[in-house]
Amino acid sequence: MSFFSKLKSRLTRSSSRLEEGLEAIVAESAETEAPEAAAPEAPAPAPSAPAEEARKPGFLGRLLGRTGEEAPRRVLDDAMLESLEELLITSDMGVDTALRVTANLAEGRMGRKLSVPEIKALLAAEIARIMEPVARPMPLYAKRPQVVLVVGVNGSGKTTTIGKLASQFRAAGKTVVIAAGDTFRAAAVEQLKVWGERAGVPVLTAPEGSDPASLAFDAMTKAQEDGADLLMIDTAGRLQNRADLMEELAKIVRVIRKKDPDAPHNTLLVLDATTGQNALSQVEIFSKIADVSGLVMTKLDGTAKGGVLVALADKFGLPIHAIGVGEQIDDLAPFDPEEFARALVGVED
Ligand SMILES: Nc1nc2c(ncn2[C@@H]2O[C@H](COP(=O)(O)OP(=O)(O)OP(=O)(O)O)[C@@H](O)[C@H]2O)c(=O)[nH]1
Numbered sequence: 001m002s003f004f005s006k007l008k009s010r011l012t013r014s015s016s017r018l019e020e021g022l023e024a025i026v027a028e029s030a031e032t033e034a035p036e037a038a039a040p041e042a043p044a045p046a047p048s049a050p051a052e053e054a055r056k057p058g059f060l061g062r063l064l065g066r067t068g069e070e071a072p073r074r075v076l077d078d079a080m081l082e083s084l085e086e087l088l089i090t091s092d093m094g095v096d097t098a099l100r101v102t103a104n105l106a107e108g109r110m111g112r113k114l115s116v117p118e119i120k121a122l123l124a125a126e127i128a129r130i131m132e133p134v135a136r137p138m139p140l141y142a143k144r145p146q147v148v149l150v151v152g153v154n155g156s157g158k159t160t161t162i163g164k165l166a167s168q169f170r171a172a173g174k175t176v177v178i179a180a181g182d183t184f185r186a187a188a189v190e191q192l193k194v195w196g197e198r199a200g201v202p203v204l205t206a207p208e209g210s211d212p213a214s215l216a217f218d219a220m221t222k223a224q225e226d227g228a229d230l231l232m233i234d235t236a237g238r239l240q241n242r243a244d245l246m247e248e249l250a251k252i253v254r255v256i257r258k259k260d261p262d263a264p265h266n267t268l269l270v271l272d273a274t275t276g277q278n279a280l281s282q283v284e285i286f287s288k289i290a291d292v293s294g295l296v297m298t299k300l301d302g303t304a305k306g307g308v309l310v311a312l313a314d315k316f317g318l319p320i321h322a323i324g325v326g327e328q329i330d331d332l333a334p335f336d337p338e339e340f341a342r343a344l345v346g347v348e349d
Helices: 003-010 012-028 050-053 061-063 079-091 095-106 114-134 159-173 184-199 212-226 242-259 277-288 308-316 337-345
Strands: 073-075 113-114 146-153 175-179 230-234 266-272 294-298 320-324 332-334
Touching: 012 061, 012 073, 012 114, 012 159, 012 337, 050 095, 073 332, 079 095, 095 114, 095 308, 113 114, 114 308, 114 337, 146 159, 159 175, 159 184, 159 230, 159 266, 159 294, 159 332, 175 184, 175 212, 212 230, 212 242, 230 266, 230 332, 242 277, 277 308, 308 320
Parallel strands: 146 230, 146 266, 175 230, 266 294, 294 320
Antiparallel strands: 073 113, 320 332
C-alpha cells in the first residue's frame, strides 16, 4: 500500500466528515438533473457496477472536478461560503484559517457553479499551499553531536517519536545516543529503554528523581566521547507547574551549552493530533518555555482532527518535520503537504 493510501485510510474520519458536509452543502440548493439530488430522501437503486464505472472520469478530470454532466452543482454565493467556513471550522481548522481558506477558494469564483469534486480539489490545493512552506525534514548539521531536545506534554508521543527517529537515523548510518531526561517518572524511563533497544541505540538514564540537567551533561559528555552524530534528549512534560518546567528546560540548555554554545541545535515539540485545537495552545505555551524549532505531529492515524495541522501551519509557520501514523517503529513519515491535503479532504486517487 502506498503511503498516500495508508494516510488516506487513516484520515478517513476527517475526510468522510468533510465529504458528507460538502455533499450536504451542495445538495442544499443544487442545480442538477441528477435524480438523487432531486429526491434526496428516496434511496436510489444501487447502480450496476459497469454503469458506475462508465461514469467514473479520468484522473485529471476528477482532480479538476469534471465528473460528468450529472454531478450536482451549487452556485457559489455568500450563503454557500458561510456554510463552507462552518464546515472547515468544525474540521478543526480554526476560525482564522477556515476564513482564509474559503476566501481564497472564493476569489474569482463567486457566481460559478461548483460540484463536490471541484470544491474538494480547490480545498486540497488551498490547504497544500498553506502546508507547503512548513513541510521540512529536521535539518541535519555537520555538528557532532547534533543535540535534539524533545519537548511536549506527557502522553503526546515523545518517547515513541524519539524511538522512531533514532531508528531512522540509525538506518541512515548515524550514531545516536538518547538521554532519558524525564527522571521523575520511572515508567517513562523504562519505556524509553524499550524503544532504545528496538532502535538499537543506547539510552542513558539517571536515578529516579535526580537532576535532568546533570543527566543531560553526562549524556553530552558520552556523546562527544563516542563521536556520536546525534544526541536526543527526552524531557518532562508536566505543564501543571509551568514555572518549574521552564526552569528545568532552561537548566538543561544552560548545562549542555557549557559543552557546545550552539546546542540544542533542534528543539522538537511533539504534539498529539487527536487533541485538536488544544495543540494550538500547546505550541503557544512551549514556544514561551523553549525555543521550539520544529514540530512532530503524532497519532494522525484514526483521528478526525487532522485539520488542526492546517491551523498550526497557518498560525505559527513552524516546520512540521514528521508525522506519526501508528505505534510501530516504522510509523513515522515525512510530512507531504499534497498527500496530506488530498487525504484530509478525500480527493480520490
Ligand atoms: N496511534 C498512534 N499512537 C501513538 C503514536 N505516537 C505515540 N502513540 C501512542 O501514544 C501513547 C503515548 O506515547 P508516548 O511516546 O509514551 O508519549 P510520551 O509523550 O512519551 O508520554 P509520557 O511517557 O507519558 O511522557 C503510547 O501508547 C504510544 O503508543 C502515533 O503516531 N499513532
